[in-house]
Amino acid sequence: MNLDQLVPNYPDVTQIAIPFFVLAIVVEIFLLRRLRKEQLAGFETRDTLTSLMMGVGNVVAGLLFGFIAFGVLMWAWQFRVYDFGFSWWAILLCFVVDDLRYYWYHRIAHRSRWVWAEHINHHSSQHYNLSTALRQSWTGTFTGMFILRIPLVLVGFHPVLIAFVGGLNLIYQFWIHTEAIGKMWRPFELIFNTPSHHRVHHATNPRYLDSNYAGTLIIWDRMFGSFVEERDEDMPRYGLVKNIGTFNPVKVAFHEWWAMFADAARPGLTLRQRFGYLFMPPGWSHDGSREDTARIKADYVRRHPDQAGMPGLPKEVKE
């Protein structure tokens, strides 16, 4: 019996989906042109090209470095305590468990600069359209966050199955990067991640910062207290708290790595402070001279006391 009989030869679903991605973006371009709403960020040529080049770079990085994570997971497979196999229910169960894994990966990606350095590029566009979904990382492998998949392997999900459902999860997340779809059917919005929920995630409005980390199921945000609803009176503004004014894909991919290591290498810091620049939340600084999310939210509440305690904002702030 050879390996093919034991392990299904799952296709790389994200590569197969490329024609669908192209078609969907074409439809969205025409749809947004027809809507012609001034407040929508829409498409801009260089921004779109940068997003697409980041997507291409992500595929190339996967081809070049994907073996590292896969190799580690295959090594861990020998220590599994169970084998769920490849039945339909195993695929479904693996998808849900991997979606929970994605939630925590994503939360860490926003709360630790080490992972934010690779994830920041996905948030670097001031636009929010389907091309933004393809603005993906080139350096994900090097954060080592693939280790979050090891528990799934140890409980009995094969690395091939984990890669397959991970691909399906990414495809799901593609269509939610749009302003062309408003709020959806209430029960759907309760369970699944939707364009409305994910617009909030991409927004830099103080109340929306560090919220809605979900991949497919928004239930994780509701369970772990990071859910914030999109509000009509506070329309999302997209991008970074401190936007980058470049369309150069190499700068987009590496600027935060550069800035992070430059901070950590500054003269006169203690070892603890150097590690702080690498692993503390974005905006952390050893002397408190920069603004992190907590301070941005607190400043907002100080200016708008009536908003204290609203979802995404602190109840009270110290003067």
Place this chain on the structure above:
Amino acid sequence: MELLVLAIGVVFGVALIVSLVHFTGGSKPRRFASAKDALAVFQSHYRDVEVESVHLAIGGGDALVIIADDGGIAHLAMLGANPFIRLLSADDLADARIVTEEIAIVLPADGLSVAGRKLLFDDRTVLSEITPHIARNFDN
């Protein structure tokens, strides 16, 4: 999927999308018509922020927004068809200086804030308004 098929699909897809965006107006360069226009752009993104004053740079490609209550400064730049907005810190303005009697230049320092962009103003009040936000004096 065979690598060649993947590569052809990707190149064709990218070309198609970028062409469509371009030919439907996505590259049309814009300028701020006035300080009021720049203010409207800023407030469409930052509705909750009170503005003290807006200074339009020569040419209308950039503007500086002074935020009320010591809230800092925002740099607005037209990059092609769409505005880029960045809240500036004191470090970003470290290279601000007067180059002639009439004109001020502000060079955001980290190379990412529209790298190399020079903001030229013929309105000297911008200097007095941004000075409190930066550590350095305009002695040079």
